[in-house]
Amino acid sequence: MEESGILKWRFDVSTFRLIGRDLITDRVTALFELVKNCYDANATKVTIKFDNVGSLDGNSSISIADNGYGMSFPDIRDKWMVIGTSNKRSNPYTPSPFNRKCVGEKGIGRFAVDKLGDNVMIITKQENSPQWLNVEIDWSSYYSQSNSTSGQLTLFTDVENHYKYTKAQDLSEHGTTLKITTVREVWLEDDINRFITEASKLVSPFTNLSYPLTIRVIAPEYNINTIATKTIEDINIATIGFSLDFHPTDETQDTSFYNEETGTIEIRTIPKKSFGGISMKVYYFDDAARRRYRKEFPNNQIDGIKIYRDGIITTPFAENESEDDKKRDVLGIDKRLWKNIFDRVSTREIIGFVEITKIGNPQIIDATNRQDFVDNIEYRELKDFIITQLDSIENYKKHIREEKRKKDSDTLESAGQDLQSFISSVETIAKQNPGLKDSLNPVVEQAKKTGRAVKTAIRNKKEAEKEFARKESIYMSIMSLQEYAIHITHAVRTTLNKIRDRVEYFNMFFPNPDENDLFKRYAKEMFSEFKNANRVIDYMLSYSQSNIQPEDIQLDETIREIFDEYRPQFECNKINTDIVIPEKITLRNTHRQFFRDIVQNILDNSIKSLKDVEKKIIRCSVVSEDSDLIIKISDNGNGIPIEKREWVFGLYNTTTQEQGGAGVGLYIVKTRVESLKGSVSIVDSEFGAVGTTVKIILPFKK
């Protein structure tokens, strides 16, 4: 014997099969793994055909045919046929433009094939390849060789597999077909149905928008010819959803809103936005729906809103992060500070698609670093628009939360009443049948005890609700205080700086006969800045006044009172007024001064905007609609451009600067209305093409 030499590991066929059996427990799983590979190969169609699998008469076969990107000869030689290629994927996403998240386990396919049958033919072709590659692998011959009586151990690595090429009819064809023959185990109709159920879970239609995968299952012997994959229309597991479209004929865009009366999300149209027309689908999943979703589609997650351009996902920067926590919330859905903290929807609760196009949305531009879109006004507006759409879902959530709270209370209350009537019926029975008294007494006692517990529960629940409401309102006021402090300090600073700049100018350049007019102007401006600063400070102090006690106010009386106070100004400016308040309305528990601030500031603005108008009118109308009080104050003055309707409510933003507008009034209006839990907006003018209508909605109980 040689003193030294080398020894090599050897690997026989049965070991290979042993490993495979440990990896894959049953045939449904094995087949499912093969379909996963089709998905990972960017296939859009997979057809699985079972032939004679019920009887296994020798002609049995299962074929899995896909139109994925196919395999090249080196792919087969260096990957498919090498056991032990790394199980780690270098890229967890499939090639673009599909960018699918891979679902298959790498390296398991060949074991899966072995599990299903003894012989497999791999027929595969990549796009533009002139021929199909056919590889035949016959496990049964390995097996018989390894069990041969010659005593010679057949090594797995010595087995020869034959391949040949066949000419392709069409260069553009691509895909892979695995044709498994000599099927190892019987497939009954139930087994195939079980596979169909599994296959339907492969990928959620919600995450499968650009390149959906269709899995067709055919089994002639059981009369099965069906599509296993589901479409959004097939399943109805989202709690609520809506879809928005753009209408090119009249250039209008759908937008959603929550209708409190009907308790549903509804759609209305608005003029086309700066970013162009979009279509959008949003689905919201509550707790139960999220559980259902996880069960139906274990491979996919509920993960917010994605943007597709011309059908292709444009937010791969968000998608290509395998760790959820690292995903960038590019739309800022989860970053909204203080917004509706209790009813805010997060990306874990919604699935949405926004569809944009190259032609229709040219200003939404991919950033060069592929991390986001180019930050321009149009993209900001698009983000705002998308986030605004979540408002309707947030309002829906709020509504459901309140309904549930009410329903819970009602159930508890009625349980209490039911118990009470139960006790009295039992007591009546006991009275009528004194013989039963002894045995009924413990029942009555027990029921009374439970009744007391129910009463305590009702009381506790009510207290908890009160406590919750109190905390909610404290939280809200802290938040608004913070926002308010930021605004006010900025405002005071800006005013001080304006004054400081003018003082400095005087200091450096005064006197100068050429600039006398300018110096006068600066002096006047300083004076008006002082007035502004005082107004802001007064407003600030008004919050600390001890006399802000909630009180009931007579609406028409108060409005007429304010208009009367303005009478001299109206007369001097030749302004006609019109007050339309058809009924006596009492606003309960409100702040008189706040209400006066609102009306006065709007009137001040109207007077300024009417300066250059011939026939001047200011109109105030009030209507009550269910739980809303709608106050509209309109003038036929200069008007506010549509794009500035929100902007004018910002501090120091004004469209009446020439008339001395400082941009404080509407800011006060907005903050006052909000502190009365209402909302204010500029709407289309009641006077048509001219003027401004300010619409205030206050909560109200008749």
Next chain:
Amino acid sequence: MSYKIVFIDDNMREGLDNPFVRSIGKLQKDAELSVFTDPSKGLDFVLGNLNSQMIVFLDCKFDGYGLQGINVLKQIREKTSLLYVVMMSVNTISQISGLDIIEMINEDYIWFFDRNNGTFTEASNLIDQIKRLWRTRFDCILEEWILRHPEDADKYAYREVGGNSYTWSEMLEQLRHQTEVGKSFEGMVNEYYIYQLLKSEESHG
């Protein structure tokens, strides 16, 4: 040499009559001034005049506008890193978001002017500081040369091996946009002068 000073600040509604702008105009007589209250209009102006020497005074916070100072800065920087931007704020530095500060620090040719405490003279000194830089910067020297010798503008400055050719005025644009060609040309010219100076020193010595 004339140059542009652009103010982008939503509080400068008086335009050229704004005391800050007027003072700068008086202290920097050769400057051509423009004022924008709308950040996107200011940005359009800046991007449309990239071939001029320009200093931009840019406010950080715009109330009621989508675009904020830092976004304008980013968009300017996408086109050129040569422009001089003076960020202004009435807020203290500590009130500006950390990320925005990092972005500002990591940029070249950026200054910060504190609108609360900074005086007109200090702002003007900042401009002088920038102008001193202009006198030594390659692109500025080239620009001045072309102004003085317009006949040289269309002469060839540089030919890439097997690639494009650039005239002096085209090269100026490459420098302003900080392209690969512009940067490598600047490097080569600097090296050439060091070499020439050393050689002339040798021949003299």
